[in-house]
Amino acid sequence: MQKKLSTLLNRPDIWQGSTSSTPEPGLATGYAALDKALHRHGWPTHAIVELLCDHTGIGELQILLPALAKYTQQQRQLVFISPPHQPYAPALHGAGVLTSQTVVIQAASTDERLWAADQLLRTHITSGVVIWLTSPVKHQQLRKLQLAAQANKGLTVLLRPRFAARETSPAALRIDLSATTQTCVLHILKQRGGLAGQIIKLKRPETLITPYMPVPDLPVHAPARDAQTKNLARPTLLPADRSTDTDNVLH
Amino acid sequence: MLWLCLRFPLLPLEVFQLHPLESEDGTEPVIVADRQRVLLCNAPARSKGVKPGVSLATARALSPKSRCFERDLQLEKQALESLAYSCYHLTPAVALCTADSQPEKSEKKTPLLATDSLRLEISGCLRLFKGLSGLLNTLKQTLVDHGYSYRTSLAPTPGTAFLLNYSNTDTIPLFDKISGKLNHSQDFARLLAALPLSALPYNRQLQKKFKATGFCCLGDLLRLPHAAIGKRYGKDFLTHLQQLSGKTPDPQSAITLPPRFDQSLSFDNTITAADMLVFPMQRLLRALCGYLHGRRLHCSRINWHLSLLDGGTESIVLQLSQPQNQFAHFLALSRLQLEGQKLKSPVASLRLHVNHLYPAAEQSSDLFNHHSGGREEDMAAVLDKLRARLGPEAVYRLAPMDNHIPEQAWRKADVDVSNSDSTGSHEHQPPRPLWLLQPPPPLRIVNHMPYWHGELEILNGPERIESCWWQQAICRDYFVARHRDGSNTLCWIYRDRLTNGWFLHGTFA
Numbered sequence A: 001m002q003k004k005l006s007t008l009l010n011r012p013d014i015w016q017g018s019t020s021s022t023p024e025p026g027l028a029t030g031y032a033a034l035d036k037a038l039h040r041h042g043w044p045t046h047a048i049v050e051l052l053c054d055h056t057g058i059g060e061l062q063i064l065l066p067a068l069a070k071y072t073q074q075q076r077q078l079v080f081i082s083p084p085h086q087p088y089a090p091a092l093h094g095a096g097v098l099t100s101q102t103v104v105i106q107a108a109s110t111d112e113r114l115w116a117a118d119q120l121l122r123t124h125i126t127s128g129v130v131i132w133l134t135s136p137v138k139h140q141q142l143r144k145l146q147l148a149a150q151a152n153k154g155l156t157v158l159l160r161p162r163f164a165a166r167e168t169s170p171a172a173l174r175i176d177l178s179a180t181t182q183t184c185v186l187h188i189l190k191q192r193g194g195l196a197g198q199i200i201k202l203k204r205p206e207t208l209i210t211p212y213m214p215v216p217d218l219p220v221h222a223p224a225r226d227a228q229t230k231n232l233a234r235p236t237l238l239p240a241d242r243s244t245d246t247d248n249v250l251h
Numbered sequence B: 001m002l003w004l005c006l007r008f009p010l011l012p013l014e015v016f017q018l019h020p021l022e023s024e025d026g027t028e029p030v031i032v033a034d035r036q037r038v039l040l041c042n043a044p045a046r047s048k049g050v051k052p053g054v055s056l057a058t059a060r061a062l063s064p065k066s067r068c069f070e071r072d073l074q075l076e077k078q079a080l081e082s083l084a085y086s087c088y089h090l091t092p093a094v095a096l097c098t099a100d101s102q103p104e105k106s107e108k109k110t111p112l113l114a115t116d117s118l119r120l121e122i123s124g125c126l127r128l129f130k131g132l133s134g135l136l137n138t139l140k141q142t143l144v145d146h147g148y149s150y151r152t153s154l155a156p157t158p159g160t161a162f163l164l165n166y167s168n169t170d171t172i173p174l175f176d177k178i179s180g181k182l183n184h185s186q187d188f189a190r191l192l193a194a195l196p197l198s199a200l201p202y203n204r205q206l207q208k209k210f211k212a213t214g215f216c217c218l219g220d221l222l223r224l225p226h227a228a229i230g231k232r233y234g235k236d237f238l239t240h241l242q243q244l245s246g247k248t249p250d251p252q253s254a255i256t257l258p259p260r261f262d263q264s265l266s267f268d269n270t271i272t273a274a275d276m277l278v279f280p281m282q283r284l285l286r287a288l289c290g291y292l293h294g295r296r297l298h299c300s301r302i303n304w305h306l307s308l309l310d311g312g313t314e315s316i317v318l319q320l321s322q323p324q325n326q327f328a329h330f331l332a333l334s335r336l337q338l339e340g341q342k343l344k345s346p347v348a349s350l351r352l353h354v355n356h357l358y359p360a361a362e363q364s365s366d367l368f369n370h371h372s373g374g375r376e377e378d379m380a381a382v383l384d385k386l387r388a389r390l391g392p393e394a395v396y397r398l399a400p401m402d403n404h405i406p407e408q409a410w411r412k413a414d415v416d417v418s419n420s421d422s423t424g425s426h427e428h429q430p431p432r433p434l435w436l437l438q439p440p441p442p443l444r445i446v447n448h449m450p451y452w453h454g455e456l457e458i459l460n461g462p463e464r465i466e467s468c469w470w471q472q473a474i475c476r477d478y479f480v481a482r483h484r485d486g487s488n489t490l491c492w493i494y495r496d497r498l499t500n501g502w503f504l505h506g507t508f509a
Helices: A002-009 A018-021 A034-037 A065-073 A091-094 A110-122 A137-149 A162-166 A246-247 B043-047 B056-062 B073-085 B132-146 B157-164 B185-193 B203-215 B216-225 B226-233 B235-245 B276-295 B327-339 B375-390
Strands: A048-052 A075-080 A102-105 A127-132 A154-162 A175-180 A183-191 A199-205 A220-223 A234-240 B002-009 B030-034 B039-041 B066-071 B094-097 B117-121 B153-154 B259-264 B297-308 B311-322 B348-353 B357-359 B393-402 B410-413 B442-446 B449-451 B456-467 B475-485 B490-495 B502-507
Touching: A002 B117, A002 B132, A034 A127, A034 A183, A034 A199, A048 A137, A048 A162, A065 A075, A065 A127, A075 A110, A091 B393, A091 B410, A102 B375, A110 A127, A110 B375, A162 A175, A199 B226, B002 B157, B030 B056, B030 B073, B030 B475, B039 B056, B056 B066, B073 B094, B073 B117, B073 B132, B073 B259, B073 B276, B094 B456, B117 B157, B132 B276, B157 B185, B185 B216, B216 B235, B226 B235, B235 B456, B259 B276, B276 B297, B276 B327, B276 B393, B311 B327, B327 B375, B375 B393, B442 B502, B449 B456, B456 B490
Parallel strands: A048 A154, A048 A175, A075 A102, A075 A127, A127 A154, B030 B066
Antiparallel strands: A102 B393, A175 A183, A183 A199, A220 A234, B002 B117, B002 B153, B030 B039, B094 B117, B259 B348, B297 B311, B297 B348, B297 B357, B393 B410, B442 B449, B456 B475, B475 B490, B490 B502
C-alpha cells in the first residue's frame, strides 16, 4: 500500500501542497516587489507564464525585460514570436538586451505561432520565448505548449488578451496587466504552488512620466518649397512656428 | 589486396521504383525490357507468368496491366554513381565498372564480360573499421538506406571478386573476420573452379564457343595450358584468366568525385501530387550526402528544379543557416517546402544541384562546459525549419544602426550572420519605445489634442530630431503621450514640423 502510494505521489503531474515549501528558485524578475509576491522569488521556469493585457504600451514587455536582458547577456537566444508591432532595436539595446541574440519570427495564424513555439521549445535550447496570441486558443493547444515548455529551462511567456482570464489555462503563473497614470498594475490570477490574488504596482520609468527637458524655443529647418525657382534646394532657417496645438497641450 | 565486389542484380528494375518497396503501390507489375525482350520483372509480373527472356509482346499479353519500361543505362549509371559516392567513405579505392567505362580496343568489339559493379579495395581500411566484420556492417547500413538489393563477394583480385559474385556460395566466411586473411586457400580455388560458365556474363560468342567445346565450369578452362586458350579464345580472354589468378595486374580506375553535384531523375507521367516526390527526393539527397561525406564538404544551399510536363519549371531553393551535410535535415526541409507547393501539371523530372559548397568545419565540443555543446547547430536547424515553413522573410534578427532618424536606427539582419552588438552605450539617450509602428499612422486633432483611439495627453517632450536636409528633409518633435481613456497606454508621437501633421511612432510596451 505504502509502495503504491509513493509511486502515485512520484508522478510528475500530481501536485502536493506540502512540497511547495521548498520550491525551485525562479528567474529574478528584476523588480523586488514582484519577486516578493512570487513564491519562487522569480519567474517560473519549465512552465508557461501567461500575461493578459488588452493594450500595447502599458509596460507589458518592460516587466519581462530585466530577465530577458540577462538571458541574452549569457549568450542565450531570445525569440519573439509574432509581436504586435516591430520590436525596436535601439530601445531593446538601451534596456540591456543583446540584439544579436534576438530573433523575431512573424507567423500569421495561431497554429503557425504555436508550431513555431513548439519547434523552438523542443530543441532544448535554453532560451527566452515570448509568444503573442490574439485569437482564442483551444485548451489542448495550450496543454501541448505547456508540455513543450517543460523542456525549456528558460522562460516561456505567453501574451494573450484579457478575455482569456475566463478560460482555464495550464500556465504556472497567470498575471492580469493594466495601467494607471503612474504605474503598471499586476494582478496575479493564478500561481501554481503559491498564493494568488496579490496586486503589485510597478512604477513606469521616470524618464517617461516626468519631463526631462523644458519646452525650448527651437528653430526649425525647412527646405526650399519652390525648387523650381531656385536651382539648389538650400535649407533655410525659419523661426519656430509655435502652433496653437502645442501651446495648449504643453501648459 | 582484398577486393570487395558489389553487384546490384535488380538495378535495371529498381531504378524505376518510385515508392519504397513495402508500400502498396509497389505491388503493380513492372517489366523492364531490353531490345524488345524482358530483362527483368518484379514478383507480381512473375506471378502472371512473365519471365526474363520472353518477348515484350508476350509479356504484355500475359500481364496487360503491367507498366513497361525500356532499360535506361543512363539512370542505372547514375544510381551506381550515387552508390559509389556513398561507399567512398569506406575506402578511397572505389572503382565503378560499367559497360562504357571498360577500355575497349576497338569500337565494334563487344566486351568479353558485362561488368556493372562496384569494386572496393578494402585491405587498407580494415583497421579503421575494426576488422572485416565492422566494415561489412558499415557497408550494410549504407546500402540499406539506398534501398537497392545487392550481392557482395570478396576475393584477392578484382576479377575473381566479380565472378564469385555469381556464385551461390557466400565468400565472406572464407575470410578471417578481423584480419581479412584467407582461411583455406584450397576452398577458395575450388569455389572459383566450380563456377558454371553459363551463369557468368561472358558475351554471346564466347558462350557459344564454350558450349561447342563442352566446357561447363571455369575450372575446365583454368586447367588448360595458356597457349591453347590464347589460340582458341583470343589474347584478351587469356589476359582475363591470368588477371583472375593474379599473374597479370588488373588495374582498376578509382572514381574521383566531380567538383559540383548535379543529378536528376525523370519520371513518366505518374507524379501528380507533391508528396509523391518524397521518395525520389530521398534518392537524390542520399546521393548528395554520400558525395558531401566523400569530399568532406558542407553545403549551404540546395536547389531543386522540377520540370513539368506542360513545359513549365518550378524551383525550390533551400537556404540553410549553417553549411551542413545531414540527410535527415535536408529531407525534413525539402518536405516542408513541398507541402506548400501546388503542382500545376505532372512532374517530368526532378533535378538536384548544389553549388554552394564549403569545406566541412570540424567542430570540437567542449569536454567540461556543457553549455555550448551543439547548441548553435540546434538553433540553426530549428531556424531553418521555421524559415522553410513561414518563408525567408518571416525570421530575422535585429541590429541597431547608427542613425538619428528613429526608423533608420535599426535594420533586419539575416539570422545566419551572427552580428556583434555595437558597443556604443545608449543608456543616456532620451526614451525610446519598445514597439515601433511602421509606417507611422497619422493622428487626428480633436479639441486641440492628438487623437488615436482616444485622446492623447502629452507628458513629456519635445525631443527634436532633424536630419537628412540634403535629401528628404526630416524635422520632427517627439513627445511621450498617454491615453486618457483609462487604458493609460504610453505612446511615442511626433509632429512633423514641415507638414504640421501628427503621427504615432511607437508605444512603450
